[in-house]
Amino acid sequence: MSELLVVEDLTVTFPTSRGPVDVVKGVSFTVGRDETVGIVGESGSGKSMTSLAVMGLLPKGAGTSGSIRLDGAELLGRPDRELRGLRGDRMSMIFQDPLSSLNPYYTVGLQIEEMYRAHRGGSRKAARRVTIEALEQVGLPDPARRVDHYPHQFSGGQRQRIMIAMALVCGPELLIADEPTTALDVTVQAQILRLLDGLRRESGMGMVFITHDLAVISSIATRVLVMRQGEQVEYGTAEQVFAEPRHEYTKMLLESIPRIDDPLTDEVTPA
Ligand SMILES: Nc1ncnc2c1ncn2[C@@H]1O[C@H](COP(=O)(O)OP(=O)(O)OP(=O)(O)O)[C@@H](O)[C@H]1O
Ligand SMILES: [Mg+2]
Incomplete structure (x- = not known):
């Protein structure tokens, strides 16, 4: 599995009246072709800021450091004109x-x-x-x-x-889905999830799937990044993170999962 997206030591900083505040603090992860990586964490943990940084869509004033490479090419610091050409396409x-x-x-x-x-x-x-x-x-x-x-x-x-x-x-080679099902009811959520997973399999693209729901991640992701307050508290294969969580916060998230056996087995019907 060759690496499609490599994020290394990504930091996103906003200026505030009390000085600069880091909302993403040194996050690193990779997404292979034909792979789904899940990002989980509570509200405000920096999940969206991380994905907006990859897309070059951070709000004005945000500063970044670290490295974001798509198929080996650095994206951080690229002029917006070039990023616009990549967005929606690659x-x-x-x-x-x-x-x-x-x-x-x-x-x-x-x-x-x-x-x-x-x-x-x-x-x-x-x-x-x-x-x-x-x-x-x-x-x-x-x-x-x-x-x-x-x-x-x-x-x-x-x-x-x-x-x-x-x-x-x-x-596209890379798809970032930022909580694409939160606004939907549970049955429709499961349908959309199955649809995305199926489309990803067909096309072989890499996917980043963001959610605050670990049960969802466990059904589609091969690697998992757990974030809290801008920090990366855990990163590893799904098996590793689910079987032997190293961090107390991940254990807590895992304990709060209601037992769902396999949310991906329902019939597909259009929402
Ligand atoms: N324009 C902004 N300027 C300064 N700080 C911001 C701005 N937008 C968001 N933040 C802060 O950045 C932090 C991370 O926000 P982010 O949207 O990435 O969280 P999230 O993990 O996606 O949360 P949610 O699950 O609610 O979508 C939050 O503390 C938020 O208050
Ligand atoms: Mg968000």
Whole structure:
């Protein structure tokens, strides 16, 4: 398994009136091709900041140090123009809140088509065909008709599928899914999880899956990073972290998991 993403000693700092504050403190992890790495931790532990740093999407004023390499090439310090070329193409992110990432004034089809054409060019017609295919791939019912609908015409689970279609339309090598199921009810969560896991397997991309739910991680991740207050408290293979957690905090997280045998075995039905 060759390494697709290598994050080394990543620190993210914000200036405050009381001086600089580190919200991510020396985090290191790697994601192989065809691998899912889970990042878990309580609210505010730095999970989103870590992923935004990888995507080059940190809020203005944030400082970084360390190294983030995608397929061997350093991303930290790269001009935004270059990072924009990579985002949506070689690396994509599914954000915590699907509604805020879709523009309410444009049809979902147009939004996906524009994303595709920004990277791949080609005709409107070709982009539309690829878009309908992508919507079909994520299990959206009747994609040829639904492509012309607006975000508010879809359910929460459907919007999440649309976000996944948009993230995957250019066939990225790396996908970061930041708590993609938190806003959904439990059955839909399981469907989306299965869908993402299946799409990742088919394409062989590397995935970073962020959640505060260790049960979810245990069903899809091969490696796990546990964060707390910006620090990396544990990092290892899923077997190792689940069987022999080294840190008290991980033990506590593990003890709070309700017993779910296998959340991935339900039938797949569109959300
Ligand atoms: N724009 C900002 N300026 C300064 N600090 C910020 C900013 N945005 C977030 N933070 C701080 O960074 C820390 C890490 O936030 P982050 O969003 O990465 O947490 P998280 O682990 O993703 O939490 P959640 O599970 O709630 O999404 C938090 O303490 C937060 O208060
Ligand atoms: Mg977050």
